[in-house]
Amino acid sequence: MTQLDRNSLRVTVGDVTRELPTVRVGSVGRVPLVEFIGDSEFTNAAAQAMLPLIPPGTEVLLTVVTNALPLTHEISDRSGLPYVVARKKRRTYMQDPLIQDVPSMTLGVAETLWLDGPHAARLKGKRVTIVQDVVASGGTARALARLVERAGGTVAGYLAAFKQGTSNLPLTYLQELPESL
Amino acid sequence: MTQLDRNSLRVTVGDVTRELPTVRVGSVGRVPLVEFIGDSEFTNAAAQAMLPLIPPGTEVLLTVVTNALPLTHEISDRSGLPYVVARKKRRTYMQDPLIQDVPSMTLGVAETLWLDGPHAARLKGKRVTIVQDVVASGGTARALARLVERAGGTVAGYLAAFKQGTSNLPLTYLQELPESL
Numbered sequence: 001m002t003q004l005d006r007n008s009l010r011v012t013v014g015d016v017t018r019e020l021p022t023v024r025v026g027s028v029g030r031v032p033l034v035e036f037i038g039d040s041e042f043t044n045a046a047a048q049a050m051l052p053l054i055p056p057g058t059e060v061l062l063t064v065v066t067n068a069l070p071l072t073h074e075i076s077d078r079s080g081l082p083y084v085v086a087r088k089k090r091r092t093y094m095q096d097p098l099i100q101d102v103p104s105m106t107l108g109v110a111e112t113l114w115l116d117g118p119h120a121a122r123l124k125g126k127r128v129t130i131v132q133d134v135v136a137s138g139g140t141a142r143a144l145a146r147l148v149e150r151a152g153g154t155v156a157g158y159l160a161a162f163k164q165g166t167s168n169l170p171l172t173y174l175q176e177l178p179e180s181l
Numbered sequence: 182m183t184q185l186d187r188n189s190l191r192v193t194v195g196d197v198t199r200e201l202p203t204v205r206v207g208s209v210g211r212v213p214l215v216e217f218i219g220d221s222e223f224t225n226a227a228a229q230a231m232l233p234l235i236p237p238g239t240e241v242l243l244t245v246v247t248n249a250l251p252l253t254h255e256i257s258d259r260s261g262l263p264y265v266v267a268r269k270k271r272r273t274y275m276q277d278p279l280i281q282d283v284p285s286m287t288l289g290v291a292e293t294l295w296l297d298g299p300h301a302a303r304l305k306g307k308r309v310t311i312v313q314d315v316v317a318s319g320g321t322a323r324a325l326a327r328l329v330e331r332a333g334g335t336v337a338g339y340l341a342a343f344k345q346g347t348s349n350l351p352l353t354y355l356q357e358l359p360e361s362l
Contacts, residue, residue: 021299023274033274037250037266038300040258065247066268069218073251077221085218087247093204093214118202119219 014045047074055157138167210361228255236338319348
């Protein structure tokens with residue numbers, strides 16, 4: 001990882017190199033922006049590199065819309081493990097969804113996760129790994145873990161492409177990104 | 182395609198068969214529910230089958246979150262064409278986004294699409310194909326086409342896994358789904 005200046009951070013995953021733009025976030029300063037969406041080459045390189053980091057015994061992957069969606073699809077495809085996706089809005093078609101709040105560290109506003117009943121059933125009795133693109137505070141990861149438990153599964157571990165911050169989750173990840181530049 | 186009963190519709194794409202659940206929608210009756218999210222095998226089969234349907238001359242693919250996201254990632258990966266994604270919410274990091282309303286036929290409530298400025302720039306001067314999982318009224322497809330034009334690109338065509346309804350878009354698709362069962 002190479003910091004080019006305050007506006008850009010160079011990251012290499014496998015044989016793919018990207019210059020991540022940085023964006024201003026409140027008074028924190030500039031933070032690097034990871035975008036797997038719209039970049040299938042970078043997504044595939046990260047998925048491939050994450051395969052050996054999947055916790056042993058994992059039977060199902062769980063993620064949440066939107067940014068980690070192509071990444072988790074690709075890890076599922078390459079590992080053969082099925083994946084399940086929580087949503088951030090109620091969908092009209094959901095049947096008996098599990099509803100889980102995510103306390104936000106930065107804004108004090110709770111976000112809500114929705115897991116459709118038929119998808120929750122796919123976690124029951126399974127060892128489930130939480131997959132995310134970037135783990136910062138760990139609040140979303142903890143909310144996903146709570147969904148696993150409420151669905152009758154057990155958490156096998158936490159897997160992310162990037163760690164950015166000081167969460168004390170037992171997380172496996174490819175690289176650590178600076179919190180601000 | 183085989184209608185098993187009012188609660189299920191069997192669909193085969195390539196060598197993958199799925200029984201789509203149906204969900205009640207207002208007074209319309211039951212409509213089949215296509216879910217590529219959480220199903221990498223079905224996603225891959227659809228992406229592979231859609232490759233020959235990509236309009237000639239296409240240089241970039243454009244889709245919108247969320248349901249078609251893994252599908253478009255996979256079509257991008259297999260075709261080598263880059264893809265761009267419009268969002269349905271403003272993101273804090275967006276720079277000079279294009280903002281486009283989608284008139285809704287069913288509810289009379291407008292949805293809004295957001296295309297980040299750097300992503301809009303990737304459409305400029307390009308022949309762009311709109312990619313969706315399901316095209317029903319065509320309202321979202323038309324809003325995406327408008328984004329292409331406003332970004333300085335031209336629409337090469339419209340590609341969907343399924344057509345469901347009577348839009349008069351020049352759409353290429355794999356199969357037609359019944360509007361209600």
